[in-house]
Amino acid sequence: MVGAVQDAGVVVTGAGGGIGAALARRFGAEGARVVVNDLDAGRAKAVAEEIGGIAVPGDASAIVAEAREALGGTVDVYCANAGIAFEAGEPGTPLDEQPWALSWEVNVMAHVRAAHELLPEWLERGTGRFVSTVSAAGLLTMIGAAPYAVTKHGAYAFAEWLSLTYRHRGLKVHAICPQGVRTDMLAATGSAGDLVLQPTAIEPDEVADALFKGIEEDRFLILPHPEVAGYCQARAADPDRWLTNMNHLQQKWETTR
């Protein structure tokens, strides 16, 4: 395993805290040269200093060129990890376009833009690794958070598309799909997160462990909560039954919030 990452040039977006910081620390510990990106320059710098990495602050949508230069010309691994979550405005209330637009930009288009910039060099070299921090919400859904659930489905679909299109040309793609992870984002999910995510929440380091196991086993789908596989099977086998069960959860949430 160490061989796959030792000395590799790795970029992790949204790595000033939470899952991204855990991924950056783990890649650093495995001997990679790590670019730590975050919108928050202070947090990016702090994590970079801690792991001997290089801080490249800014919007994850537009950092590939600077990250490539910081790594001496080559990006071997790109972790599209930065993400944002919003609660949904409910039908019947005025539609707020902003959460939808921002979620689309950060949760999907940042991945698309990075891949667009990285693919020419990866295809030419016949090697490259794209890691997408999606969410179990990208395979299933998340109550109360339509922009998040919808754009995470988009992120998953894009990772899947990258993998099927370029796997014979040396590209490795991993889609990490956890449920709750104890980070600032989880803390901000409010009563829906308390109900659905907190009871089985794991630590960011466990997500990094799952990714590294997945890299070792050469697997696309990384499930830090293994039970998510069963939920996906239930959803595919009987969509109406699954939706009825999810609606029970929705009703339970409505009585507690």
Ligand SMILES: NC(=O)c1ccc[n+]([C@@H]2O[C@H](COP(=O)([O-])OP(=O)(O)OC[C@H]3O[C@@H](n4cnc5c(N)ncnc54)[C@H](O)[C@@H]3O)[C@@H](O)[C@H]2O)c1
């Ligand atoms: N925490 C969870 O329960 C959970 C579960 C499943 C998936 N995820 C996903 O994991 C990823 C990381 O989430 P987290 O829980 O560590 O969140 P977090 O909020 O703790 O950390 C996210 C970091 O990304 C940064 N960021 C936000 N927008 C950015 C942008 N446009 N460019 C650069 N940096 C940006 C933030 O400043 C922050 O430091 C996200 O994609 C999230 O959707 C989180």
